[in-house]
Amino acid sequence: MGKKIGLYIHIPFCKKKCLYCDFVSYENVENNLVSEYFNSLQRELIFYKENYDIEIETIYIGGGTPSAVDPKHIERLIEFIYSNFKVKENCETTIEANPESLNEEKLKIYKLLNINRLSIGIQSLNDIELKVLGRIHTSKRALEILELAARYFENFNVDLMIGLPYQNIESFSKTLETVISFGPPHVSVYSLKIEEGTYFYYEYDSLKNYLPSEEEERSMYWLAVERLYDFGIYQYEISNFAKKNSECKHNLKYWDCESYIGIGSSSHSFFEGYRYSNVSDIKEYINSIKNGYLAVDTKEYIDDEEMEKEYIILGLRKIEGIDLLKLERRFNIDFMKKYKTQIEKLKKYGLVEINSHFRLTKKGMDLANIVWQEFI
Ligand code: SF4
Incomplete structure (x- = not known):
């Protein structure tokens, strides 16, 4: 498949x-x-x-x-x-x-x-x-x-x-x-x-x-x-x-941090563990492809630790938030234990809430940048 x-x-x-x-x-x-x-x-x-x-x-x-x-x-x-x-x-x-x-x-x-x-x-x-x-x-x-x-x-x-x-x-x-x-x-x-x-x-x-x-x-x-x-x-x-x-x-x-491939100038991909982007200039893009090369400009391997952070930051963009069971299974972690300090701080300011999901509150949505900072 x-x-x-x-x-x-x-x-x-x-x-x-x-x-x-x-x-x-x-x-x-x-x-x-x-x-x-x-x-x-x-x-x-x-x-x-x-x-x-x-x-x-x-x-x-x-x-x-x-x-x-x-x-x-x-x-x-x-x-x-x-x-x-x-x-x-x-x-x-x-x-x-x-x-x-x-x-x-x-x-x-x-x-x-x-x-x-x-x-x-x-x-x-x-x-x-x-x-x-x-x-x-x-x-x-x-x-x-x-x-x-x-x-x-x-x-x-x-x-x-x-x-x-x-x-x-x-x-x-x-x-x-x-x-x-x-x-x-x-x-x-x-x-x-x-x-x-x-x-x-x-x-x-x-x-x-x-x-x-x-x-x-x-x-x-x-x-x-x-x-x-x-x-x-x-x-x-x-x-x-x-x-x-x-x-x-x-x-x-x-x-959801699933795989995607971007084609064309300045497109971004997340595929086979790498995040990469193509060159922005269209002529450079066309020439590179014509000469038999991919037109990749930046490429970074995303290890598990990095992936986990991205999963949290991107997942928090969704209103339903992050399914904690899924997160813990995917990264083999105890979320509450690992991020105790951040969670307590964000909860104290009323920016996040937790039950089966970890999500932004209304206030957290207005101040989302502050929440992201805790996981960067
Ligand atoms: S120039 Fe205007 S229409 Fe074109 S991509 Fe930018 S915002 Fe969109």
Whole structure:
């Protein structure tokens, strides 16, 4: 039986770079380079086919903006995967899309390709917020796409952002209620992080007066938790909410420390005991693969001690927390004994709770970084 993995495919192309974005993505790339990139993805897959016996349980096509490329590339890639690997029946297959590059025609093609989950980068339905973020879609376009997504896809995710310049609790509430009215089975709510190297980072001084306070940002977060719950969209991870049985199986693999292989520039893998990442530069990626080498940039062996820490930190991201029986069996430890000091300290501050599971409290979710620190 093959080793079960999740497959992540990075498509690093976008129509236009958003002003807060620190993902590896390139705008206005010539068609030739896009074609070469997709050829390299196939070559990278061949390496795994020739060296390992794997069964693909989930496929996640992320970016960048996968919907920005000609769907013929996606079609060739998916056909290649199905004809070269064992793929689980009804394999959860996600494609990320943005409103400006998605249309009904593409949705129909994706459906024919066994893509059964769509993840749409809506971020906000307020035109001022969208403009400041440098997003190129309008709220009108986003609404049209939400309507199409709900019509064509049983399973779709809507990405929303909080903590945006000019955003306030009213504007977020309006966005949230409108999104809920489309009945999404899955919603992700991410806080804006101003990362080094982005336009927002360099313009922080002129932006900071327009950012909501931390308190306001937290209110938006808890409003999302509450309102989504009212509509049966339950929080199952710090930033993720889903109707029952619509949780993202692919992302759960990350939080459960299961194996996944990332292909494409800047993709990350956890496979055969190693965490590794590919080079970010697409030309370097293409050349390396063309010359018969994997385009690995960083690689680290994860020993048991390291794995245990990752298992705790990632597991705490899930609302149900960590099943202590599973943890103790997997790492052959007495959790309460080994982490007595950390647990007592975190409990004293009301950041964690323990029964059969070890999990964050509401307060712990707001201060999750402090909890992670205890296990690093
Ligand atoms: S669409 Fe997404 S990946 Fe592309 S530039 Fe904007 S935030 Fe970055």
